[in-house]
Amino acid sequence: MYSVIFGKNPGLSRAEFYSFTRRFNLKVRITGEYRDWLLFDSPRSIEGCFRWLGGSLKLVKVIGEGEEAIKDLEYSKLFTVSLYGRDDWRLWRKLGSEIKKEFNAEGPAKFFKPAKVYAMPAELILKGFPEVKDFVFLFREDGSFLVGETVKVTDPFELKKLDVERPVQRPILSIPPRLARIMVNLTEVRKGNFLDPFCGIGTVLQEFILQGLNAYGSDRDEKRVKEAKRNIAWLRKEFRLKNSAHLEVCDAKKLKRCFGQRFDAIVTEPYLGKPLRRNPGRGEAIKLANELDRFYYHVFESFTDVLKRNAKVVFVFPAYRLSDGGIYRKERKWLGKLGFEVLGRYLDYEERHRLIRDIHLLRYRG
Ligand SMILES: C[S@@+](CC[C@H](N)C(=O)[O-])C[C@H]1O[C@@H](n2cnc3c(N)ncnc32)[C@H](O)[C@@H]1O
CATH class of the missing domain: 3.40.50.150 (Vaccinia Virus protein VP39)
Structure with a gap:
């Protein structure tokens, strides 16, 4: 399962995303709709053409649900954390620390603070994405959340x-x-x-x-x-x-x-x-x-x-x-x-x- 994170005009970005999937003949099945992101199943080929989207920011590969999924994240020496659906720095720090603790078993790990509780593509690229990873937490209204990793960003540069x-x-x-x-x-x-x-x-x-x-x-x-x-x-x-x-x-x-x-x-x-x-x-x-x-x-x-x-x-x-x-x-x-x-x-x-x-x-x- 993937998620796409929309840019500053989510209504337009959503319309573009639907058109884009038909334009590139991607067999996408929507599994969840939220204001600033969509959840969907898709063939991997979406990763190859994602760069042609104008109004979206990130393509996130969903790894699992809830805190349990943190164990399944792939090690990275330097990473950041992005929260969507929650604007809470304490929660941001807590989740970052949990990931760091998991990773420390494999090697040294650090996480850096983005300008907001989510990292923008420009910040990620400047830090060294994709080697530097962005772990994404997508919160639903009932408090449950999905955990994923950003696999593609649209290139603002x-x-x-x-x-x-x-x-x-x-x-x-x-x-x-x-x-x-x-x-x-x-x-x-x-x-x-x-x-x-x-x-x-x-x-x-x-x-x-x-x-x-x-x-x-x-x-x-x-x-x-x-x-x-x-x-x-x-x-x-x-x-x-x-x-x-x-x-x-x-x-x-x-x-x-x-x-x-x-x-x-x-x-x-x-x-x-x-x-x-x-x-x-x-x-x-x-x-x-x-x-x-x-x-x-x-x-x-x-x-x-x-x-x-x-x-x-x-x-x-x-x-x-x-x-x-x-x-x-x-x-x-x-x-x-x-x-x-x-x-x-x-x-x-x-x-x-x-x-x-x-x-x-x-x-x-x-
Ligand atoms: C808003 S600009 C287009 C800007 C363009 N989309 C861009 O981003 O570079 C409008 C253009 O329409 C041209 N224009 C105005 N009346 C026109 C007409 N009757 N036929 C063709 N072009 C016309 C103007 O010369 C101007 O370059």
Whole structure:
């Protein structure tokens, strides 16, 4: 049995995980669902593709249940302890000491303190994971718990490199590489032609290329296309990749003019409107959303010209944090009329953000 530990947006991470298991054709059987983690049975092959998950932190192999299971942990000279479902340093220390006592029969052993009662992937990698081990305690509400060992972590340094080491960066405009990875997984499409018609400096394209997909991108602005090309050239060199992306200067409302082929998936974050200086009132938010919707309608019309039947679209629509603290999320009936079925909607935001990403997963019925 395994457990996956979700990142800071558990709802989105959960949706991504389900899509990911179908995308990689993993025969996974869920055995327990909790807010911040899932328990499941899976073939070992999940360990090989775990790195392609964007929104999860760790893959934990479950070893047993309750304190008895501590005896079955494999010796490690240096280790740490991660608690999920309990925020209790005394308990953390007690469990660490028990493991250390067991290990001392085999050799010297020490455990180190993470910043929280659980270790983050970056802390583990810096300490020397996987030689340095992370023993995980998953607490259920009734107080019973499972014990496991982290076998894989998603690599925050790789994602950071994709963001801050590339030659062209636009921190305000561009989507985080982690989110690009999540959005690609949400498509559940493993192979085929992928398009980002608002490619900007190419964050989503980078992910297409890393995953060996047939990558296509376009932007109305010639300058952005040049910048995306520079970032892609850097990516290919840094990661020693042979494949590349086809890029066009193109208005997303007129995709047929630029692309002769049809696509299996579109993954994109479009123009989301001007930056907001303050949180809008409800009326203002409705007005902003309606204005942008006129544009998005034409964009989706253009999608129908270039998509295959049953193709997937992952599209970021804007939602708004209102001046009264609420959130405005628009319903878009016109999507159905154009042949797009909404399969899922997920919010992605931080407290301080005025503009919220309302990520839509859609299927084009054709
Ligand atoms: C939010 S940015 C996309 C950022 C990109 N996802 C990234 O992370 O690098 C939106 C992009 O849409 C482009 N854009 C705006 N209107 C467009 C249109 N009608 N057709 C194509 N691109 C357009 C802008 O030039 C801009 O680069």
